Amino acid sequence: MKHSDFHIGLEFLGLAGFRWRCTDVGTRTIVAIRLAHEDPNWYRGPPYVATEEVFDEHEMVDCHLTEEDAIRAAIKEADTSGHPGFPHDVVTQMMQARREESSAPYPNKGVLRFDRRAADGEILHLYAARRNGKRRIVRLYLPFPQTFDEMPEHDFIALPIATTDDVRARSKRHAIE
Numbered sequence: 001m002k003h004s005d006f007h008i009g010l011e012f013l014g015l016a017g018f019r020w021r022c023t024d025v026g027t028r029t030i031v032a033i034r035l036a037h038e039d040p041n042w043y044r045g046p047p048y049v050a051t052e053e054v055f056d057e058h059e060m061v062d063c064h065l066t067e068e069d070a071i072r073a074a075i076k077e078a079d080t081s082g083h084p085g086f087p088h089d090v091v092t093q094m095m096q097a098r099r100e101e102s103s104a105p106y107p108n109k110g111v112l113r114f115d116r117r118a119a120d121g122e123i124l125h126l127y128a129a130r131r132n133g134k135r136r137i138v139r140l141y142l143p144f145p146q147t148f149d150e151m152p153e154h155d156f157i158a159l160p161i162a163t164t165d166d167v168r169a170r171s172k173r174h175a176i177e
Contacts, residue, residue, distance in 0.1 A: 084173025
């Protein structure tokens with residue numbers, strides 16, 4: 001969906017199929033409450049008893065009015081994205097790394113939201129971090145060569161956010177390699 005599709009009171013599907021109701025429309029964001037309770041008193045407001053959450057422009061595109069729209073979008077994404085996905089053993093290794101950091105979880109959750117594109121076009125997926133003295137080292141998975149790497153957090157966040165065009169370009173290059 002686009003920002004212009006939203007209005008206060010609109011009900012929609014977000015990621016993972018959860019139902020939401022738009023409670024505010026900002027300049028480049030919307031605010032919504034998740035419809036997870038049977039008791040309508042949760043949804044009286046504002047202010048609301050249910051927690052309002054902000055959706056930015058990246059999250060809005062993953063919202064849909066109907067389940068059919070969501071399914072069609074998922075099929076199109078799978079058919080056109082070029083992303084190779086994450087093999088089971090890789091997901092296991094990434095989750096193990098996150099469990100290891102559970103006593104001191106990575107505090108910069110916003111950095112986890114987006115893959116980055118390296119100067120050579122490689123797509124970098126951050127899945128965990130570790131401390132190295134005063135700085136953090138982020139742990140990365142590179143989905144096309146299916147390898148793991150690390151780099152200083154400040155170098156990672158300086159890289160551009162990977163776009164769907166970046167993933168498609170890397171996929172085309174991968175097909176040639």
